[in-house]
Amino acid sequence: MNEKYDVVVVGGGAAGLGGAVTLARSRRSVLVVDAGDPRNATAEGVHNYLGREGTPPGELLALGRAELKAYGGELVSGTVSSAQALGDGGFRVRLADGGQVLARRLLVTTGLTDELPDVEGLAGRWGRDVLHCPYCHGWEVRDRAIGVLATGPMAMHQTLLFRQLSDDVTLFTHTAPSLSADEREELDAVGVTVVEGEVTALEVTGDRLTGVRLRSGEVVAREALAVAPRATARAGVLAGLGLETAELEVGGHVIATYVPADAQGATSVPGVWVAGNVADPRAQVIASAAAGVGAAAAINADLVHEDARAAVAARRASR
CATH class of the missing domain: 3.50.50.60 (FAD/NAD(P)-binding domain)
Incomplete structure:
Protein backbone atom coordinates (compact mmCIF):
# COMPACT_ATOMS: atom_id res chain seq x y z
CA MET A 1 0.00 0.00 0.00
CA GLU A 115 -14.71 5.30 30.83
CA LEU A 116 -17.39 3.50 32.86
CA PRO A 117 -17.78 3.56 36.65
CA ASP A 118 -16.05 0.70 38.42
CA VAL A 119 -19.11 -1.25 39.52
CA GLU A 120 -19.27 -5.02 39.25
CA GLY A 121 -21.42 -6.14 36.34
CA LEU A 122 -21.90 -2.66 34.89
CA ALA A 123 -19.63 -2.91 31.85
CA GLY A 124 -21.35 -6.08 30.67
CA ARG A 125 -24.72 -4.30 30.51
CA TRP A 126 -23.38 -1.18 28.75
CA GLY A 127 -25.50 -0.11 25.81
CA ARG A 128 -28.28 -2.52 26.78
CA ASP A 129 -29.93 -1.65 30.11
CA VAL A 130 -27.03 0.48 31.37
CA LEU A 131 -27.41 3.74 29.47
CA HIS A 132 -26.13 7.29 29.42
CA CYS A 133 -28.24 9.34 27.00
CA PRO A 134 -32.01 9.83 27.40
CA TYR A 135 -32.23 10.98 23.80
CA CYS A 136 -30.39 7.93 22.47
CA HIS A 137 -32.12 5.27 24.57
CA GLY A 138 -34.68 6.90 26.85
CA TRP A 139 -37.80 5.95 24.91
CA GLU A 140 -36.81 2.29 25.12
CA VAL A 141 -36.90 2.37 28.96
CA ARG A 142 -39.94 4.61 29.35
CA ASP A 143 -42.25 3.83 32.27
CA ARG A 144 -39.76 1.35 33.70
CA ALA A 145 -37.91 1.38 37.03
CA ILE A 146 -34.88 3.54 36.22
CA GLY A 147 -31.88 4.22 38.41
CA VAL A 148 -29.32 6.99 37.99
CA LEU A 149 -25.80 6.37 39.29
CA ALA A 150 -24.35 9.66 40.52
CA THR A 151 -20.62 9.99 39.84
CA GLY A 152 -20.24 13.68 39.05
CA PRO A 153 -21.88 17.02 38.33
CA MET A 154 -24.23 15.73 35.60
CA ALA A 155 -26.21 13.46 37.93
CA MET A 156 -28.91 15.99 38.80
CA HIS A 157 -29.42 16.98 35.17
CA GLN A 158 -29.46 13.36 34.05
CA THR A 159 -31.97 12.42 36.74
CA LEU A 160 -34.42 15.11 35.69
CA LEU A 161 -34.15 14.08 32.04
CA PHE A 162 -34.95 10.45 32.83
CA ARG A 163 -37.75 11.54 35.17
CA GLN A 164 -39.42 12.94 32.05
CA LEU A 165 -39.61 9.34 30.79
CA SER A 166 -40.76 7.47 33.89
CA ASP A 167 -42.56 8.04 37.19
CA ASP A 168 -40.25 5.53 38.88
CA VAL A 169 -36.76 7.06 39.06
CA THR A 170 -34.22 6.56 41.83
CA LEU A 171 -30.99 8.52 42.23
CA PHE A 172 -28.13 6.59 43.83
CA THR A 173 -25.75 9.15 45.38
CA HIS A 174 -22.82 6.67 45.06
CA THR A 175 -19.55 8.68 44.80
CA ALA A 176 -20.92 12.06 43.71
CA PRO A 177 -20.70 15.23 45.84
CA SER A 178 -23.50 15.65 48.36
CA LEU A 179 -26.75 17.06 47.08
CA SER A 180 -27.65 20.57 48.14
CA ALA A 181 -30.82 21.31 50.05
CA ASP A 182 -32.31 22.91 46.94
CA GLU A 183 -31.48 19.86 44.82
CA ARG A 184 -33.07 17.52 47.33
CA GLU A 185 -36.18 19.67 47.47
CA GLU A 186 -36.41 19.67 43.67
CA LEU A 187 -36.02 15.90 43.43
CA ASP A 188 -38.60 15.38 46.14
CA ALA A 189 -41.03 17.72 44.36
CA VAL A 190 -40.84 15.71 41.10
CA GLY A 191 -41.07 12.36 42.87
CA VAL A 192 -37.50 11.08 42.58
CA THR A 193 -36.29 8.75 45.34
CA VAL A 194 -32.76 9.36 46.65
CA VAL A 195 -30.77 6.38 47.94
CA GLU A 196 -27.60 7.10 49.91
CA GLY A 197 -24.53 4.90 49.87
CA GLU A 198 -22.04 3.45 47.44
CA VAL A 199 -23.18 1.04 44.75
CA THR A 200 -20.98 -2.06 44.48
CA ALA A 201 -22.67 -4.33 41.93
CA LEU A 202 -25.58 -4.88 39.58
CA GLU A 203 -27.97 -7.78 39.93
CA VAL A 204 -28.75 -9.59 36.67
CA THR A 205 -31.35 -12.32 36.22
CA GLY A 206 -31.98 -14.08 32.92
CA ASP A 207 -29.80 -11.59 31.01
CA ARG A 208 -31.79 -8.64 32.36
CA LEU A 209 -30.86 -6.01 34.92
CA THR A 210 -33.03 -6.57 37.98
CA GLY A 211 -31.40 -4.61 40.78
CA VAL A 212 -28.64 -2.39 42.14
CA ARG A 213 -26.66 -3.66 45.13
CA LEU A 214 -25.31 -1.24 47.76
CA ARG A 215 -22.25 -1.77 49.92
CA SER A 216 -24.63 -2.29 52.84
CA GLY A 217 -25.98 -5.37 51.06
CA GLU A 218 -29.34 -3.81 50.26
CA VAL A 219 -30.62 -4.45 46.73
CA VAL A 220 -32.87 -1.87 45.10
CA ALA A 221 -34.94 -3.29 42.26
CA ARG A 222 -34.22 -1.50 38.96
CA GLU A 223 -34.75 -2.37 35.30
CA ALA A 224 -32.40 0.23 33.79
CA LEU A 225 -29.49 2.27 35.08
CA ALA A 226 -28.26 5.60 33.74
CA VAL A 227 -24.58 6.49 34.17
CA ALA A 228 -22.42 9.41 33.07
CA PRO A 229 -19.07 7.98 31.91
Missing part, protein backbone atom coordinates in the same frame (compact mmCIF):
# COMPACT_ATOMS: atom_id res chain seq x y z
CA ASN A 2 1.90 3.00 -1.27
CA GLU A 3 -0.88 4.75 -3.17
CA LYS A 4 -1.54 8.43 -2.82
CA TYR A 5 -5.09 9.53 -2.07
CA ASP A 6 -6.70 12.92 -2.03
CA VAL A 7 -8.01 12.13 1.46
CA VAL A 8 -7.41 9.40 3.99
CA VAL A 9 -10.20 9.08 6.53
CA VAL A 10 -9.13 7.57 9.85
CA GLY A 11 -12.17 5.91 11.38
CA GLY A 12 -15.17 4.44 9.59
CA GLY A 13 -18.12 5.28 11.82
CA ALA A 14 -20.96 7.64 10.93
CA ALA A 15 -18.68 10.69 10.75
CA GLY A 16 -15.99 8.95 8.71
CA LEU A 17 -18.35 7.31 6.25
CA GLY A 18 -20.45 10.47 5.95
CA GLY A 19 -17.34 12.42 5.04
CA ALA A 20 -15.91 9.73 2.77
CA VAL A 21 -19.11 9.33 0.72
CA THR A 22 -19.33 13.11 0.29
CA LEU A 23 -15.73 13.24 -0.95
CA ALA A 24 -16.18 10.27 -3.27
CA ARG A 25 -19.26 11.91 -4.77
CA SER A 26 -17.03 14.89 -5.56
CA ARG A 27 -14.74 12.47 -7.42
CA ARG A 28 -12.00 12.58 -4.84
CA SER A 29 -9.87 9.49 -4.26
CA VAL A 30 -10.68 8.40 -0.72
CA LEU A 31 -9.42 5.68 1.58
CA VAL A 32 -11.15 4.88 4.88
CA VAL A 33 -9.13 3.00 7.49
CA ASP A 34 -11.43 1.51 10.10
CA ALA A 35 -10.61 -0.59 13.17
CA GLY A 36 -14.18 -1.92 13.42
CA ASP A 37 -14.88 -0.98 17.05
CA PRO A 38 -17.56 1.75 17.02
CA ARG A 39 -18.60 3.31 20.30
CA ASN A 40 -22.22 2.21 19.90
CA ALA A 41 -21.49 -1.41 18.92
CA THR A 42 -23.46 -2.84 21.87
CA ALA A 43 -26.55 -0.71 21.29
CA GLU A 44 -29.65 -2.39 19.88
CA GLY A 45 -30.40 0.43 17.48
CA VAL A 46 -29.57 3.96 16.37
CA HIS A 47 -32.17 6.54 17.33
CA ASN A 48 -33.05 10.10 16.27
CA TYR A 49 -31.57 9.33 12.84
CA LEU A 50 -34.22 10.55 10.44
CA GLY A 51 -35.32 7.78 8.08
CA ARG A 52 -33.21 5.14 9.86
CA GLU A 53 -34.90 5.03 13.28
CA GLY A 54 -33.96 1.89 15.19
CA THR A 55 -31.45 0.61 12.62
CA PRO A 56 -28.83 -1.63 14.30
CA PRO A 57 -25.44 0.17 14.35
CA GLY A 58 -23.72 -2.56 12.36
CA GLU A 59 -26.40 -2.45 9.67
CA LEU A 60 -26.10 1.33 9.36
CA LEU A 61 -22.34 1.04 8.88
CA ALA A 62 -22.78 -1.72 6.31
CA LEU A 63 -25.11 0.53 4.33
CA GLY A 64 -22.57 3.35 4.51
CA ARG A 65 -19.73 1.12 3.34
CA ALA A 66 -21.80 -0.04 0.39
CA GLU A 67 -22.54 3.57 -0.56
CA LEU A 68 -18.84 4.44 -0.34
CA LYS A 69 -17.91 1.53 -2.60
CA ALA A 70 -20.63 2.49 -5.11
CA TYR A 71 -18.97 5.90 -5.55
CA GLY A 72 -15.47 4.47 -5.92
CA GLY A 73 -14.22 4.98 -2.39
CA GLU A 74 -12.00 2.39 -0.71
CA LEU A 75 -12.04 0.92 2.79
CA VAL A 76 -9.51 -1.24 4.61
CA SER A 77 -9.83 -2.89 8.01
CA GLY A 78 -7.02 -1.82 10.27
CA THR A 79 -5.61 0.75 12.65
CA VAL A 80 -3.55 3.81 11.85
CA SER A 81 -0.46 3.82 14.03
CA SER A 82 0.88 7.24 13.04
CA ALA A 83 0.59 10.12 10.62
CA GLN A 84 3.52 12.26 9.51
CA ALA A 85 3.34 15.68 7.86
CA LEU A 86 5.41 15.92 4.67
CA GLY A 87 7.15 18.89 3.11
CA ASP A 88 4.71 19.11 0.22
CA GLY A 89 1.77 19.70 2.56
CA GLY A 90 0.62 16.09 2.44
CA PHE A 91 0.87 13.24 4.93
CA ARG A 92 2.32 9.76 5.26
CA VAL A 93 -0.12 7.46 7.04
CA ARG A 94 1.29 4.28 8.60
CA LEU A 95 -0.91 1.35 9.49
CA ALA A 96 -0.36 -1.01 12.39
CA ASP A 97 0.18 -3.92 9.96
CA GLY A 98 3.15 -2.13 8.42
CA GLY A 99 1.40 -0.73 5.36
CA GLN A 100 1.51 2.95 4.49
CA VAL A 101 -0.26 5.36 2.16
CA LEU A 102 0.12 9.01 1.22
CA ALA A 103 -2.65 11.57 1.57
CA ARG A 104 -3.08 15.17 0.54
CA ARG A 105 -5.51 15.72 3.43
CA LEU A 106 -6.58 13.86 6.57
CA LEU A 107 -10.03 13.52 8.11
CA VAL A 108 -9.81 11.96 11.57
CA THR A 109 -13.04 10.49 12.94
CA THR A 110 -11.73 8.09 15.56
CA GLY A 111 -14.46 8.80 18.12
CA LEU A 112 -14.06 8.40 21.85
CA THR A 113 -13.84 5.85 24.64
CA ASP A 114 -16.40 5.77 27.45
CA ARG A 230 -16.09 10.19 31.28
CA ALA A 231 -15.54 10.42 27.53
CA THR A 232 -11.93 10.31 26.31
CA ALA A 233 -11.13 11.27 22.73
CA ARG A 234 -9.29 8.64 20.70
CA ALA A 235 -6.69 11.09 19.53
CA GLY A 236 -3.45 9.12 19.66
CA VAL A 237 -2.91 9.32 15.90
CA LEU A 238 -3.00 13.11 16.12
CA ALA A 239 -0.29 13.41 18.77
CA GLY A 240 2.48 12.96 16.21
CA LEU A 241 1.09 15.90 14.27
CA GLY A 242 1.28 18.18 17.29
CA LEU A 243 -2.43 18.19 18.10
CA GLU A 244 -3.44 17.94 21.74
CA THR A 245 -6.82 17.36 23.31
CA ALA A 246 -8.69 19.88 25.43
CA GLU A 247 -10.86 19.22 28.48
CA LEU A 248 -14.60 19.77 28.60
CA GLU A 249 -15.63 20.90 32.08
CA VAL A 250 -19.02 21.09 33.76
CA GLY A 251 -19.27 22.52 37.25
CA GLY A 252 -15.51 22.41 37.67
CA HIS A 253 -15.34 18.70 36.77
CA VAL A 254 -13.82 17.28 33.58
CA ILE A 255 -16.42 15.15 31.83
CA ALA A 256 -14.67 14.65 28.48
CA THR A 257 -11.69 15.40 26.28
CA TYR A 258 -11.88 16.44 22.64
CA VAL A 259 -9.80 17.78 19.77
CA PRO A 260 -10.44 21.51 19.21
CA ALA A 261 -11.48 22.51 15.69
CA ASP A 262 -13.45 25.20 13.92
CA ALA A 263 -17.08 24.87 12.86
CA GLN A 264 -16.11 22.89 9.75
CA GLY A 265 -13.72 20.58 11.57
CA ALA A 266 -10.42 22.21 10.60
CA THR A 267 -7.76 21.81 13.28
CA SER A 268 -4.80 24.07 13.99
CA VAL A 269 -2.65 21.82 11.76
CA PRO A 270 -3.12 22.69 8.07
CA GLY A 271 -4.57 19.80 6.12
CA VAL A 272 -6.04 17.98 9.13
CA TRP A 273 -9.77 17.91 9.89
CA VAL A 274 -11.71 16.13 12.64
CA ALA A 275 -15.39 15.19 12.90
CA GLY A 276 -17.72 13.23 15.14
CA ASN A 277 -17.17 12.37 18.79
CA VAL A 278 -13.41 12.96 18.66
CA ALA A 279 -14.27 16.64 18.23
CA ASP A 280 -17.70 16.78 19.90
CA PRO A 281 -18.27 14.28 22.75
CA ARG A 282 -21.98 15.13 22.89
CA ALA A 283 -22.77 14.48 19.23
CA GLN A 284 -25.30 11.74 18.49
CA VAL A 285 -24.93 9.55 15.41
CA ILE A 286 -26.84 11.81 13.04
CA ALA A 287 -24.88 14.85 14.22
CA SER A 288 -21.60 13.00 13.74
CA ALA A 289 -22.59 12.01 10.21
CA ALA A 290 -23.51 15.63 9.46
CA ALA A 291 -20.19 16.83 10.86
CA GLY A 292 -18.39 14.40 8.57
CA VAL A 293 -20.28 15.78 5.57
CA GLY A 294 -19.45 19.36 6.58
CA ALA A 295 -15.76 18.59 7.04
CA ALA A 296 -15.66 16.79 3.69
CA ALA A 297 -17.12 19.82 1.93
CA ALA A 298 -14.45 22.02 3.51
CA ILE A 299 -11.70 19.58 2.53
CA ASN A 300 -12.94 19.39 -1.05
CA ALA A 301 -13.08 23.18 -1.29
CA ASP A 302 -9.51 23.38 0.01
CA LEU A 303 -8.35 20.85 -2.58
CA VAL A 304 -10.25 22.59 -5.38
CA HIS A 305 -8.39 25.82 -4.74
CA GLU A 306 -5.05 24.00 -4.45
CA ASP A 307 -5.73 22.24 -7.77
CA ALA A 308 -6.57 25.56 -9.42
CA ARG A 309 -3.35 27.15 -8.16
CA ALA A 310 -1.36 24.16 -9.42
CA ALA A 311 -3.03 24.42 -12.84
CA VAL A 312 -2.12 28.11 -13.07
CA ALA A 313 1.48 27.35 -12.12
CA ALA A 314 1.70 24.58 -14.70
CA ARG A 315 0.24 26.80 -17.41
CA ARG A 316 2.69 29.59 -16.67
CA ALA A 317 5.62 27.15 -16.67
CA SER A 318 4.66 25.84 -20.08
CA ARG A 319 4.74 29.27 -21.76
Whole structure:
Protein backbone atom coordinates (compact mmCIF):
# COMPACT_ATOMS: atom_id res chain seq x y z
CA MET A 1 0.00 0.00 0.00
CA ASN A 2 1.90 3.00 -1.27
CA GLU A 3 -0.88 4.75 -3.17
CA LYS A 4 -1.54 8.43 -2.82
CA TYR A 5 -5.09 9.53 -2.07
CA ASP A 6 -6.70 12.92 -2.03
CA VAL A 7 -8.01 12.13 1.46
CA VAL A 8 -7.41 9.40 3.99
CA VAL A 9 -10.20 9.08 6.53
CA VAL A 10 -9.13 7.57 9.85
CA GLY A 11 -12.17 5.91 11.38
CA GLY A 12 -15.17 4.44 9.59
CA GLY A 13 -18.12 5.28 11.82
CA ALA A 14 -20.96 7.64 10.93
CA ALA A 15 -18.68 10.69 10.75
CA GLY A 16 -15.99 8.95 8.71
CA LEU A 17 -18.35 7.31 6.25
CA GLY A 18 -20.45 10.47 5.95
CA GLY A 19 -17.34 12.42 5.04
CA ALA A 20 -15.91 9.73 2.77
CA VAL A 21 -19.11 9.33 0.72
CA THR A 22 -19.33 13.11 0.29
CA LEU A 23 -15.73 13.24 -0.95
CA ALA A 24 -16.18 10.27 -3.27
CA ARG A 25 -19.26 11.91 -4.77
CA SER A 26 -17.03 14.89 -5.56
CA ARG A 27 -14.74 12.47 -7.42
CA ARG A 28 -12.00 12.58 -4.84
CA SER A 29 -9.87 9.49 -4.26
CA VAL A 30 -10.68 8.40 -0.72
CA LEU A 31 -9.42 5.68 1.58
CA VAL A 32 -11.15 4.88 4.88
CA VAL A 33 -9.13 3.00 7.49
CA ASP A 34 -11.43 1.51 10.10
CA ALA A 35 -10.61 -0.59 13.17
CA GLY A 36 -14.18 -1.92 13.42
CA ASP A 37 -14.88 -0.98 17.05
CA PRO A 38 -17.56 1.75 17.02
CA ARG A 39 -18.60 3.31 20.30
CA ASN A 40 -22.22 2.21 19.90
CA ALA A 41 -21.49 -1.41 18.92
CA THR A 42 -23.46 -2.84 21.87
CA ALA A 43 -26.55 -0.71 21.29
CA GLU A 44 -29.65 -2.39 19.88
CA GLY A 45 -30.40 0.43 17.48
CA VAL A 46 -29.57 3.96 16.37
CA HIS A 47 -32.17 6.54 17.33
CA ASN A 48 -33.05 10.10 16.27
CA TYR A 49 -31.57 9.33 12.84
CA LEU A 50 -34.22 10.55 10.44
CA GLY A 51 -35.32 7.78 8.08
CA ARG A 52 -33.21 5.14 9.86
CA GLU A 53 -34.90 5.03 13.28
CA GLY A 54 -33.96 1.89 15.19
CA THR A 55 -31.45 0.61 12.62
CA PRO A 56 -28.83 -1.63 14.30
CA PRO A 57 -25.44 0.17 14.35
CA GLY A 58 -23.72 -2.56 12.36
CA GLU A 59 -26.40 -2.45 9.67
CA LEU A 60 -26.10 1.33 9.36
CA LEU A 61 -22.34 1.04 8.88
CA ALA A 62 -22.78 -1.72 6.31
CA LEU A 63 -25.11 0.53 4.33
CA GLY A 64 -22.57 3.35 4.51
CA ARG A 65 -19.73 1.12 3.34
CA ALA A 66 -21.80 -0.04 0.39
CA GLU A 67 -22.54 3.57 -0.56
CA LEU A 68 -18.84 4.44 -0.34
CA LYS A 69 -17.91 1.53 -2.60
CA ALA A 70 -20.63 2.49 -5.11
CA TYR A 71 -18.97 5.90 -5.55
CA GLY A 72 -15.47 4.47 -5.92
CA GLY A 73 -14.22 4.98 -2.39
CA GLU A 74 -12.00 2.39 -0.71
CA LEU A 75 -12.04 0.92 2.79
CA VAL A 76 -9.51 -1.24 4.61
CA SER A 77 -9.83 -2.89 8.01
CA GLY A 78 -7.02 -1.82 10.27
CA THR A 79 -5.61 0.75 12.65
CA VAL A 80 -3.55 3.81 11.85
CA SER A 81 -0.46 3.82 14.03
CA SER A 82 0.88 7.24 13.04
CA ALA A 83 0.59 10.12 10.62
CA GLN A 84 3.52 12.26 9.51
CA ALA A 85 3.34 15.68 7.86
CA LEU A 86 5.41 15.92 4.67
CA GLY A 87 7.15 18.89 3.11
CA ASP A 88 4.71 19.11 0.22
CA GLY A 89 1.77 19.70 2.56
CA GLY A 90 0.62 16.09 2.44
CA PHE A 91 0.87 13.24 4.93
CA ARG A 92 2.32 9.76 5.26
CA VAL A 93 -0.12 7.46 7.04
CA ARG A 94 1.29 4.28 8.60
CA LEU A 95 -0.91 1.35 9.49
CA ALA A 96 -0.36 -1.01 12.39
CA ASP A 97 0.18 -3.92 9.96
CA GLY A 98 3.15 -2.13 8.42
CA GLY A 99 1.40 -0.73 5.36
CA GLN A 100 1.51 2.95 4.49
CA VAL A 101 -0.26 5.36 2.16
CA LEU A 102 0.12 9.01 1.22
CA ALA A 103 -2.65 11.57 1.57
CA ARG A 104 -3.08 15.17 0.54
CA ARG A 105 -5.51 15.72 3.43
CA LEU A 106 -6.58 13.86 6.57
CA LEU A 107 -10.03 13.52 8.11
CA VAL A 108 -9.81 11.96 11.57
CA THR A 109 -13.04 10.49 12.94
CA THR A 110 -11.73 8.09 15.56
CA GLY A 111 -14.46 8.80 18.12
CA LEU A 112 -14.06 8.40 21.85
CA THR A 113 -13.84 5.85 24.64
CA ASP A 114 -16.40 5.77 27.45
CA GLU A 115 -14.71 5.30 30.83
CA LEU A 116 -17.39 3.50 32.86
CA PRO A 117 -17.78 3.56 36.65
CA ASP A 118 -16.05 0.70 38.42
CA VAL A 119 -19.11 -1.25 39.52
CA GLU A 120 -19.27 -5.02 39.25
CA GLY A 121 -21.42 -6.14 36.34
CA LEU A 122 -21.90 -2.66 34.89
CA ALA A 123 -19.63 -2.91 31.85
CA GLY A 124 -21.35 -6.08 30.67
CA ARG A 125 -24.72 -4.30 30.51
CA TRP A 126 -23.38 -1.18 28.75
CA GLY A 127 -25.50 -0.11 25.81
CA ARG A 128 -28.28 -2.52 26.78
CA ASP A 129 -29.93 -1.65 30.11
CA VAL A 130 -27.03 0.48 31.37
CA LEU A 131 -27.41 3.74 29.47
CA HIS A 132 -26.13 7.29 29.42
CA CYS A 133 -28.24 9.34 27.00
CA PRO A 134 -32.01 9.83 27.40
CA TYR A 135 -32.23 10.98 23.80
CA CYS A 136 -30.39 7.93 22.47
CA HIS A 137 -32.12 5.27 24.57
CA GLY A 138 -34.68 6.90 26.85
CA TRP A 139 -37.80 5.95 24.91
CA GLU A 140 -36.81 2.29 25.12
CA VAL A 141 -36.90 2.37 28.96
CA ARG A 142 -39.94 4.61 29.35
CA ASP A 143 -42.25 3.83 32.27
CA ARG A 144 -39.76 1.35 33.70
CA ALA A 145 -37.91 1.38 37.03
CA ILE A 146 -34.88 3.54 36.22
CA GLY A 147 -31.88 4.22 38.41
CA VAL A 148 -29.32 6.99 37.99
CA LEU A 149 -25.80 6.37 39.29
CA ALA A 150 -24.35 9.66 40.52
CA THR A 151 -20.62 9.99 39.84
CA GLY A 152 -20.24 13.68 39.05
CA PRO A 153 -21.88 17.02 38.33
CA MET A 154 -24.23 15.73 35.60
CA ALA A 155 -26.21 13.46 37.93
CA MET A 156 -28.91 15.99 38.80
CA HIS A 157 -29.42 16.98 35.17
CA GLN A 158 -29.46 13.36 34.05
CA THR A 159 -31.97 12.42 36.74
CA LEU A 160 -34.42 15.11 35.69
CA LEU A 161 -34.15 14.08 32.04
CA PHE A 162 -34.95 10.45 32.83
CA ARG A 163 -37.75 11.54 35.17
CA GLN A 164 -39.42 12.94 32.05
CA LEU A 165 -39.61 9.34 30.79
CA SER A 166 -40.76 7.47 33.89
CA ASP A 167 -42.56 8.04 37.19
CA ASP A 168 -40.25 5.53 38.88
CA VAL A 169 -36.76 7.06 39.06
CA THR A 170 -34.22 6.56 41.83
CA LEU A 171 -30.99 8.52 42.23
CA PHE A 172 -28.13 6.59 43.83
CA THR A 173 -25.75 9.15 45.38
CA HIS A 174 -22.82 6.67 45.06
CA THR A 175 -19.55 8.68 44.80
CA ALA A 176 -20.92 12.06 43.71
CA PRO A 177 -20.70 15.23 45.84
CA SER A 178 -23.50 15.65 48.36
CA LEU A 179 -26.75 17.06 47.08
CA SER A 180 -27.65 20.57 48.14
CA ALA A 181 -30.82 21.31 50.05
CA ASP A 182 -32.31 22.91 46.94
CA GLU A 183 -31.48 19.86 44.82
CA ARG A 184 -33.07 17.52 47.33
CA GLU A 185 -36.18 19.67 47.47
CA GLU A 186 -36.41 19.67 43.67
CA LEU A 187 -36.02 15.90 43.43
CA ASP A 188 -38.60 15.38 46.14
CA ALA A 189 -41.03 17.72 44.36
CA VAL A 190 -40.84 15.71 41.10
CA GLY A 191 -41.07 12.36 42.87
CA VAL A 192 -37.50 11.08 42.58
CA THR A 193 -36.29 8.75 45.34
CA VAL A 194 -32.76 9.36 46.65
CA VAL A 195 -30.77 6.38 47.94
CA GLU A 196 -27.60 7.10 49.91
CA GLY A 197 -24.53 4.90 49.87
CA GLU A 198 -22.04 3.45 47.44
CA VAL A 199 -23.18 1.04 44.75
CA THR A 200 -20.98 -2.06 44.48
CA ALA A 201 -22.67 -4.33 41.93
CA LEU A 202 -25.58 -4.88 39.58
CA GLU A 203 -27.97 -7.78 39.93
CA VAL A 204 -28.75 -9.59 36.67
CA THR A 205 -31.35 -12.32 36.22
CA GLY A 206 -31.98 -14.08 32.92
CA ASP A 207 -29.80 -11.59 31.01
CA ARG A 208 -31.79 -8.64 32.36
CA LEU A 209 -30.86 -6.01 34.92
CA THR A 210 -33.03 -6.57 37.98
CA GLY A 211 -31.40 -4.61 40.78
CA VAL A 212 -28.64 -2.39 42.14
CA ARG A 213 -26.66 -3.66 45.13
CA LEU A 214 -25.31 -1.24 47.76
CA ARG A 215 -22.25 -1.77 49.92
CA SER A 216 -24.63 -2.29 52.84
CA GLY A 217 -25.98 -5.37 51.06
CA GLU A 218 -29.34 -3.81 50.26
CA VAL A 219 -30.62 -4.45 46.73
CA VAL A 220 -32.87 -1.87 45.10
CA ALA A 221 -34.94 -3.29 42.26
CA ARG A 222 -34.22 -1.50 38.96
CA GLU A 223 -34.75 -2.37 35.30
CA ALA A 224 -32.40 0.23 33.79
CA LEU A 225 -29.49 2.27 35.08
CA ALA A 226 -28.26 5.60 33.74
CA VAL A 227 -24.58 6.49 34.17
CA ALA A 228 -22.42 9.41 33.07
CA PRO A 229 -19.07 7.98 31.91
CA ARG A 230 -16.09 10.19 31.28
CA ALA A 231 -15.54 10.42 27.53
CA THR A 232 -11.93 10.31 26.31
CA ALA A 233 -11.13 11.27 22.73
CA ARG A 234 -9.29 8.64 20.70
CA ALA A 235 -6.69 11.09 19.53
CA GLY A 236 -3.45 9.12 19.66
CA VAL A 237 -2.91 9.32 15.90
CA LEU A 238 -3.00 13.11 16.12
CA ALA A 239 -0.29 13.41 18.77
CA GLY A 240 2.48 12.96 16.21
CA LEU A 241 1.09 15.90 14.27
CA GLY A 242 1.28 18.18 17.29
CA LEU A 243 -2.43 18.19 18.10
CA GLU A 244 -3.44 17.94 21.74
CA THR A 245 -6.82 17.36 23.31
CA ALA A 246 -8.69 19.88 25.43
CA GLU A 247 -10.86 19.22 28.48
CA LEU A 248 -14.60 19.77 28.60
CA GLU A 249 -15.63 20.90 32.08
CA VAL A 250 -19.02 21.09 33.76
CA GLY A 251 -19.27 22.52 37.25
CA GLY A 252 -15.51 22.41 37.67
CA HIS A 253 -15.34 18.70 36.77
CA VAL A 254 -13.82 17.28 33.58
CA ILE A 255 -16.42 15.15 31.83
CA ALA A 256 -14.67 14.65 28.48
CA THR A 257 -11.69 15.40 26.28
CA TYR A 258 -11.88 16.44 22.64
CA VAL A 259 -9.80 17.78 19.77
CA PRO A 260 -10.44 21.51 19.21
CA ALA A 261 -11.48 22.51 15.69
CA ASP A 262 -13.45 25.20 13.92
CA ALA A 263 -17.08 24.87 12.86
CA GLN A 264 -16.11 22.89 9.75
CA GLY A 265 -13.72 20.58 11.57
CA ALA A 266 -10.42 22.21 10.60
CA THR A 267 -7.76 21.81 13.28
CA SER A 268 -4.80 24.07 13.99
CA VAL A 269 -2.65 21.82 11.76
CA PRO A 270 -3.12 22.69 8.07
CA GLY A 271 -4.57 19.80 6.12
CA VAL A 272 -6.04 17.98 9.13
CA TRP A 273 -9.77 17.91 9.89
CA VAL A 274 -11.71 16.13 12.64
CA ALA A 275 -15.39 15.19 12.90
CA GLY A 276 -17.72 13.23 15.14
CA ASN A 277 -17.17 12.37 18.79
CA VAL A 278 -13.41 12.96 18.66
CA ALA A 279 -14.27 16.64 18.23
CA ASP A 280 -17.70 16.78 19.90
CA PRO A 281 -18.27 14.28 22.75
CA ARG A 282 -21.98 15.13 22.89
CA ALA A 283 -22.77 14.48 19.23
CA GLN A 284 -25.30 11.74 18.49
CA VAL A 285 -24.93 9.55 15.41
CA ILE A 286 -26.84 11.81 13.04
CA ALA A 287 -24.88 14.85 14.22
CA SER A 288 -21.60 13.00 13.74
CA ALA A 289 -22.59 12.01 10.21
CA ALA A 290 -23.51 15.63 9.46
CA ALA A 291 -20.19 16.83 10.86
CA GLY A 292 -18.39 14.40 8.57
CA VAL A 293 -20.28 15.78 5.57
CA GLY A 294 -19.45 19.36 6.58
CA ALA A 295 -15.76 18.59 7.04
CA ALA A 296 -15.66 16.79 3.69
CA ALA A 297 -17.12 19.82 1.93
CA ALA A 298 -14.45 22.02 3.51
CA ILE A 299 -11.70 19.58 2.53
CA ASN A 300 -12.94 19.39 -1.05
CA ALA A 301 -13.08 23.18 -1.29
CA ASP A 302 -9.51 23.38 0.01
CA LEU A 303 -8.35 20.85 -2.58
CA VAL A 304 -10.25 22.59 -5.38
CA HIS A 305 -8.39 25.82 -4.74
CA GLU A 306 -5.05 24.00 -4.45
CA ASP A 307 -5.73 22.24 -7.77
CA ALA A 308 -6.57 25.56 -9.42
CA ARG A 309 -3.35 27.15 -8.16
CA ALA A 310 -1.36 24.16 -9.42
CA ALA A 311 -3.03 24.42 -12.84
CA VAL A 312 -2.12 28.11 -13.07
CA ALA A 313 1.48 27.35 -12.12
CA ALA A 314 1.70 24.58 -14.70
CA ARG A 315 0.24 26.80 -17.41
CA ARG A 316 2.69 29.59 -16.67
CA ALA A 317 5.62 27.15 -16.67
CA SER A 318 4.66 25.84 -20.08
CA ARG A 319 4.74 29.27 -21.76
